[in-house]
Amino acid sequence: MNTDSNKEVYGRLSLWLAAMSECKSLLKIGKRAYDQGVSLSIKYNGQLPNNEPFPSVVECLKISEHNKMLAVIFFSQAFNIGYKDEEAAAKNTREFIEEHFDAILDLTFSSTADKEKFILFKDEILDSRNKMIAHADAPSFNVTHEESGFLTQKLHVNSIKNIDFDYWIEVIEPFWSAILEYMSKYQSTDA
DSSP states (O other): OOOOOHHHHHHHHHHHHHHHHHHHHHHHHHHHHHHHHHHHHHHTTTOOOTTOOSSOHHHHHHHHHHHHHHHHHHHHHTTSOBOOBTTTBOOBOHHHHHHHHHHHHHHHOSSHHHHHHHHHHHHHHHHHIIIIISSOOHHHHTOEEOGGGOEEOOOGGGGGTTSOHHHHHHHHHHHHHHHHHHHGGGOOOOO
16 A cells, blocks of 8 residues: 655655656757767768867767666666655656556557557566666677687677667657656645
8 A cells, every 4th residue: 555645755756757858868968979070980981080070970870878887877867766855756667667657658659559669668678677777687798708718798889779769769758758747636735
């Protein structure tokens, strides 16, 4: 049985909202950095100038990659266990997440197919976070010991290569807005 007060539910949902706000910013910056890297690459015809200005093509792509990986971490905050702060924020349990996430999905998407697509997308992000970005699941890195003492492994950036960032950029704003709308039912009217 859920014993969280409306204030605590509102507090936890505000943490979700803040995490999605960070995602929005990181995805926007990541997209701009990527676009700038492509633009610079075209400008210099794929050649690096002697005194390349900051940010360089490589730096733009790194900024983009790192912002995307950080967005994965922030997005995942809403879907991972978090402790309760008595009278401030509810504990982020699996039950809490399922209950409120489902209601927020109903506000975000009108079709079952769109909801299911988002759930699969969310699971892909969590998998990326849990296996390579926030944890080091060795099989995900494909660590291989070669002869002569060499070692090969996948890089962290491989964890995001299959994430559809155009889709994420498209859905993050409606998802953020739905959290904000949903939170209002738990907002205290006490002054």
